[in-house]
Amino acid sequence: MTSAELAERPSAARVDLVFVPNGNRVRVPAGVTVFDAASWNGIAIDSTCGGHGTCKKCKVRISGGSIPASSLDARAFSPDELRDGWRLACRAAATSDLSIEVPPLTTRPKAATVGVGRQVILRPAVQKRYLELTEPSLADQRSDIERVLDELDDLELRVDLPVLRTVGRVLRAADYKVTAVVVDEALIDVQPGDTTGSRYGIAFDLGTTTVVATLLDLSTGTPMAVGSMLSKQQPFGADVISRISAVMMDPDNLGRLAALAHESLGELVGEVCEQADIDPLDVYEVALAGNATMTHLALGIDPEPLGVAPFILSARLLPEVLASDIGLSVHPRARAVVFPSFGAYVGGDITAGLLASGMNRDARVRLFIDIGTNCEIVLGSRDWLLATAAPAGPAFEGAAIRCGMRAADGAIEGVVLDPAASAADGGTAAGSAANDCTAAAGTAGTGGGATPASPAGTGAGVSLKVIGDCEPAGLCGSGLVDAVASLIGAGLLDHSGRFVPDEVAAAVAPGLAPRLTMLGDERVFVLHWAGQPGDVAHSIFLTQRDVRELQFAKAAIASGWSVLLEEAGLTAADVQQVLLAGSFGSYLAPGNAIKLGLVPKLPVLRVVSAGNVAGEGAKMALLSVRERAAALALLEEVRYVELSDRPDFNDNFVDQLQFPQ
Numbered sequence: 001m002t003s004a005e006l007a008e009r010p011s012a013a014r015v016d017l018v019f020v021p022n023g024n025r026v027r028v029p030a031g032v033t034v035f036d037a038a039s040w041n042g043i044a045i046d047s048t049c050g051g052h053g054t055c056k057k058c059k060v061r062i063s064g065g066s067i068p069a070s071s072l073d074a075r076a077f078s079p080d081e082l083r084d085g086w087r088l089a090c091r092a093a094a095t096s097d098l099s100i101e102v103p104p105l106t107t108r109p110k111a112a113t114v115g116v117g118r119q120v121i122l123r124p125a126v127q128k129r130y131l132e133l134t135e136p137s138l139a140d141q142r143s144d145i146e147r148v149l150d151e152l153d154d155l156e157l158r159v160d161l162p163v164l165r166t167v168g169r170v171l172r173a174a175d176y177k178v179t180a181v182v183v184d185e186a187l188i189d190v191q192p193g194d195t196t197g198s199r200y201g202i203a204f205d206l207g208t209t210t211v212v213a214t215l216l217d218l219s220t221g222t223p224m225a226v227g228s229m230l231s232k233q234q235p236f237g238a239d240v241i242s243r244i245s246a247v248m249m250d251p252d253n254l255g256r257l258a259a260l261a262h263e264s265l266g267e268l269v270g271e272v273c274e275q276a277d278i279d280p281l282d283v284y285e286v287a288l289a290g291n292a293t294m295t296h297l298a299l300g301i302d303p304e305p306l307g308v309a310p311f312i313l314s315a316r317l318l319p320e321v322l323a324s325d326i327g328l329s330v331h332p333r334a335r336a337v338v339f340p341s342f343g344a345y346v347g348g349d350i351t352a353g354l355l356a357s358g359m360n361r362d363a364r365v366r367l368f369i370d371i372g373t374n375c376e377i378v379l380g381s382r383d384w385l386l387a388t389a390a391p392a393g394p395a396f397e398g399a400a401i402r403c404g405m406r407a408a409d410g411a412i413e414g415v416v417l418d419p420a421a422s423a424a425d426g427g428t429a430a431g432s433a434a435n436d437c438t439a440a441a442g443t444a445g446t447g448g449g450a451t452p453a454s455p456a457g458t459g460a461g462v463s464l465k466v467i468g469d470c471e472p473a474g475l476c477g478s479g480l481v482d483a484v485a486s487l488i489g490a491g492l493l494d495h496s497g498r499f500v501p502d503e504v505a506a507a508v509a510p511g512l513a514p515r516l517t518m519l520g521d522e523r524v525f526v527l528h529w530a531g532q533p534g535d536v537a538h539s540i541f542l543t544q545r546d547v548r549e550l551q552f553a554k555a556a557i558a559s560g561w562s563v564l565l566e567e568a569g570l571t572a573a574d575v576q577q578v579l580l581a582g583s584f585g586s587y588l589a590p591g592n593a594i595k596l597g598l599v600p601k602l603p604v605l606r607v608v609s610a611g612n613v614a615g616e617g618a619k620m621a622l623l624s625v626r627e628r629a630a631a632l633a634l635l636e637e638v639r640y641v642e643l644s645d646r647p648d649f650n651d652n653f654v655d656q657l658q659f660p661q
Contacts, residue, residue: 013029013030013031014027014028014029014030015027015028015029015030015094015095015096015097015098016097016098017034017037017094017097017098017099017100018064018098018099018100019038019043019100019102020063020099020100020101020102021101021102022043022102024041024043026038026040026041026043028040028094030094030095030096031093031094031095032093032094033051033089033090033091033092033093033094034060034067034087034089034090034092034093034094034098034100035047035051035058035089035090035092035235036051036090037094038089038102038235039051039235039236039256040256043102044102044232044234044235045058045060045089045102045235046058046059046103046234047089047090047234047235047237047238051089051090051235051236051237052090052237052242053072053088053090053091054400055238055394055399055400056072056075056076056088057399058088058089058090059076059077059086059087059088059089059103060086060087060088060089060092060100060101060102060103061084061085061086061087061100061101062085062086062087062092062098062099062100062101063085063099063100063101064097064098064099064100065096065097065098065099066085066096067087067092067093067094067095067098069082069087070087070088070091070092072088072091073086073087073088073091076088078537078538120221120620120623120624120626120627121624121626122220122221122623122624123623123624123625123626124199124201124218124285124622124623124624124625125183125184125285125335125337125622125625125628126181126182126183126199126201126218126284126285127181127182127183127199128179128180128181128182128195128196128198128199129151129152129179129180129182129196130177130178130179130194130196131148131151131152131177131178131179131180132176132177133147133148133151133171133176133177133178134147134176135176144167144168144171145159145163145164145167147171147176148167148171148178148180148187148190149187151180152180152182152187155182155185156185157182157185157186157187158185158186158187159186159187160186160187160188160333162332162333163187163188163189163190163333166190167190170190170191170192171190173192174192174193177192177193177194178190178191178192178193179191179192179193179194179195179196181195181199181284181331183284183285183333183334183335184335184625186333186335188284188331188333188334188335189331189333195282196219197219198278198279198282199217199218199219199282199284200215200216200217200218200224200278200282200283200284201215201216201218201283201284201285201286201287201622202214202215202216202268202269202272202283202286202287202330202622203216203286203287203289203615203618203619203621203622204265204268204286204287204288204289204290204615204618205289205290205349205352205612205614205615205618206231206261206264206265206288206289206290206294206295206298206349207231207290207291207294207349207372207582207583207614208231208233208238208239208240208243208291208293208294208372208373208374209230209231209234209238209372209373209397209406209583210228210229210230210231210583211228211229211230211231211264211265211268212226212227212228212268212612212615213226213227213228213265213268213269213271213272214226214272214615214618214619215272215273215275215276215278215283216619216622216623218284218285218622218623221623223619224272224275224276224278225271225272225273225275225276226272227268227271227272227275228268229264229267229268229271230406231260231261231264232260232261232263232264233257233260233261233264233297236253236256236257236260238373238394238397238399239373239374239393239394239397239399240291240293240294240303240306240307240373240374241307243257243293243297243303244293244303244304244306244307245307247302247303247304248304248307254297254300254302254303255300257297258297258298258299258300259327261294261297261298261326261327262298262326262327262328263327265298265326265327265328266327266328266329269283269328269329269330270329280329280330280331281330281331282331283323283330283331283334284330284331284334284335285323285334285335285336285337285622286323286326286328286330286334286335286336286337286622287336287337287338287339287618287619287621287622288326288336288337288338288339288348288618289339289348289349289351289352289353289614289615289617289618290339290347290348290349290614291341291345291347291348291349291350291374291376292306292313292341292343292344292345292346292347292348293306293347294347295318295338295339295341295347295348296314298326299318299321299325299326299338301314302314305344306344306345309644311343311344311345311642311644312344313341313343313344316340316341316342316635317340317632317635318338318340320335321335321336321337321338322334322335322336323335323336337618337621337622337628339351339352339617339618339621339631340631340632340635342387342634342635342638342640343387343389343640343642344389345374345376345389346376346378346387346388346389346640347376349370349376349614350368350370350376350378350387350614351617351631351634351635352613352614352615352616352617352618352620352621352631353368353370353581353610353613353614353616353617354368354378354385354617354634354638355617355620355621355627355630355631355634356613356614356616356617356620357579357581357610357613359378359380359381359385360380360382360385360630360634360637361382362381362382363381363382364381364576364577365379365380365381365570365574365575365576366379366380366381366575366576366577366578366579367379367561367564367575367577367578367579367599367600368579368581368610369557369561369578369579369580369581369585369598369599370581370582370585370614371392371396371557371580371581371582371584371585371588371598372392372396372397372582372584373392373393373394373396373397373399374389374390374391374392375389375390375391375392375556375557375560376388376389377389377390377557377560377561377564378638379561379564379565379568379570379575380568380638384568384639385634385637385638385639386564386567386568386638386639386640386641387638387639387640387641388560388563388564388640388641388642388643389560389643390556390557390559390560390643391556392553392554392556392557393549393552393553393556395477395480395546395549395550395552395553396477396480396481396553396584397477397584398411398474398475398476398477398480400549401475401480401546401549402541402542402543402545402546403474403475403540403541403542403546404474404475404476404480404546405473405474405475405476406476407467407476407477407478407583407584407587408467408468408476409467409468409470409473410466410467410468410470410471410472410473410474411466411467411472411473411474411475411476411479412464412465412466412472412474412475412476412479412483412527412528412540413465413466413467413476413478413479413482413587414463414464414465414478414479414482414589415462415463415464415465415479415482415483415486415527416462416463416482416486417461417462417463417486417487417489417490417492417509417512418461418462418463418490418511418512419461419489419490419491419492419508419509419511419512420461420509420511421461421462421509421511421512461509461511461512462512462515462527462528464479464527464528465479471530472527472528472530472540473540474540475527475540475542477584477588478584478587478588478589480542480546480550481550481588481589481592481593481596481598482589482592483525483527483542484542484547484550484596484659485589485591485592485595485596486592487499487525487542488595488596488659489595490508490509490512491504491505491508491509492505492508492509492512492513492516492525493547493659495658495659495660495661496658496659497547497548497551497657497658497659498544498547499516499523499525499544499547500516502516512525515527517536518536519536519537519541519543522543522544522545523543523544524536524541524542524543524544525541525542526539526540526541527539527540527541527542528540550596551657551658551659552657554596554597554598554656555653555654555656555657556653557598558597558598558652558656559643559649559652559653559655559656560643561599561600562652562656563641563643563646563648563649563652564641565600566648567641572600572601572602573602575600575602575606576606577606577607577608578590578599578600578602578606578607578608579608579610579613580593580599580607580608580609580610581610581611581612581613581614582612582613582614583612585609585610585611586609586610586611586612587609588609590604590607590608590609591604593607594607594660595659595660596659596660597656597659597660601660617631
């Protein structure tokens with residue numbers, strides 16, 4: 001049932017929900033889940049699956065009223081937590097008035113804000129010209145706008161209607177001493193006095209998980225401020241497929257998702273302008289680099305064709321867009337430069353990344369990999385470029401991982417294991433337990449026996465690097481990769497991805513073997529004893545299923561670049577450099593990426609963390625019209641390879657499941 005159908009229920013069948021700690025009170029039709037009630041009213045509850053009951057992240061506590069526990073709740077919480085009112089919001093149907101405690105959602109995940117880029121010749125599309133005009137007379141009866149345009153005779157300009165509405169008043173009030181504001185071929189404003197020292201632009205990397213904004217002084221090319229935040233679309237799922245599905249199930253969600261994208265971008269505009277102490281009205285242009293789905297949603301374009309075969313874009317190139325079209329409160333006639341897409345799953349963020357990295361300018365054969373829920377891959381040189389996309393899944397965002405979380409304070413982002421550590425200090429064996437890691441429900445970090453973590457680690461044989469140098473609360477994507485690579489190196493995981501038997505573990509890594517234990521009927525490795533030593537259920541651990549999730553993700557990525565190599569008639573040895581792009585790529589250890597087979601087996605110095613190249617490309621588009629034209633030219637230089645219709649993809653995928661020997 002859609003939200004529109006639910007809203008048509010009789011008003012008598014409604015319940016009042018109070019969300020704590022914000023005190024938001026909402027009235028919704030009886031039977032709506034707590035998750036949907038929150039999402040409809042802009043209240044963020046953590047989720048990576050979009051409320052489908054698969055991620056078990058949407059943990060809330062019913063502090064007033066009651067909701068029976070579902071079978072899924074019983075697997076997500078301990079008996080004590082169930083008695084205390086903890087429930088999964090997506091399975092909690094509100095049939096009576098409730099008070100609901102929502103754990104705070106991390107809105108500032110760790111994100112790469114800079115990346116590999118190139119120097120450009122400063123030639124922005126935004127120009128300001130100070131003009132001292134002659135006053136009209138009976139001998140000079142030119143119109144007001146002609147008087148302005150005649151002083152700009154080196155430019156062929158069209159004039160926005162709002163300029164005509166105000167130009168006469170501005171000229172006379174300013175004694176005909178004004179500044180003309182030009183963007184590309186449009187005169188967008190005539191301002192009193194000399195304002196040539198104030199012209200700014202904002203470059204956006206509109207990611208599925210994280211949105212990054214950089215404020216630029218277009219007069220000098222200097223970055224003035226940078227900000228990042230978790231996308232407000234997060235309640236609709238961690239990946240683009242979840243968000244496309246949300247629109248397919250309820251068309252009204254398109255408007256909601258568009259509004260949330262605008263809200264994310266708008267908040268960042270306010271933040272970076274406040275940091276730099278500038279007026280948002282002095283921002284005359286923005287650049288937006290995002291994947292095709294995020295761009296469609298931000299512009300209010302139906303994304304459904306992107307999610308079903310044959311995966312068709314509404315348009316690769318978009319018409320002129322105003323910043324106000326994406327909800328931004330900057331100059332009312334500011335333009336928005338939206339990067340074009342190569343295909344449904346190789347979008348404008350990759351166009352921007354290729355621009356920044358200069359893939360089409362380098363004689364070397366290079367491999368560009370942007371790792372996320374959807375992994376975009378480009379192979380080539382200045383003579384040719386091939387692109388594809390591989391469905392990596394949400395493992396690298398911490399989703400589908402039992403103790404997974406985003407890269408925020410408390411997330412384990414680095415793991416080093418020492419198999420030679422003494423068995424006496426390696427850890428505490430534990431019995432079986434039945435529930436998931438419950439850090440997200442508020443239990444992690446409160447156990448009496450826990451010691452705050454630091455980069456030095458939490459016990460002999462285990463060194464953990466934790467974002468924020470605080471008590472570990474979960475495992476993010478880079479920590480997952482490090483943990484699996486370290487377990488392989490320690491001999492506790494074989495190359496098929498299976499934990500070794502206890503007797504083998506005791507022989508190869510006696511200090512770590514006690515951490516390899518059971519949780520219910522599943523084998524797990526304890527990274528951090530979050531509660532009392534021996535309490536596996538309330539610790540941070542890696543499960544056999546988590547390892548499989550990583551294997552599926554890495555196999556999809558490796559299949560993608562191996563297909564491109566085959567298409568180009570090359571081998572891995574022909575690749576002279578690998579660029580790991582995006583926030584995840586910035587924090588991924590190149591050696592471990594090679595060890596797991598995420599990238600070809602090459603000398604480690606050939607693998608480079610490129611950082612936020614999408615954001616760098618967006619900056620370049622604001623600073624240089626020449627680079628902007630180069631981004632458009634990439635559409636003709638890159639050949640897209642669709643994996644889903646290749647008969648050899650499945651065979652490639654199966655071959656890549658094992659970790660390299």
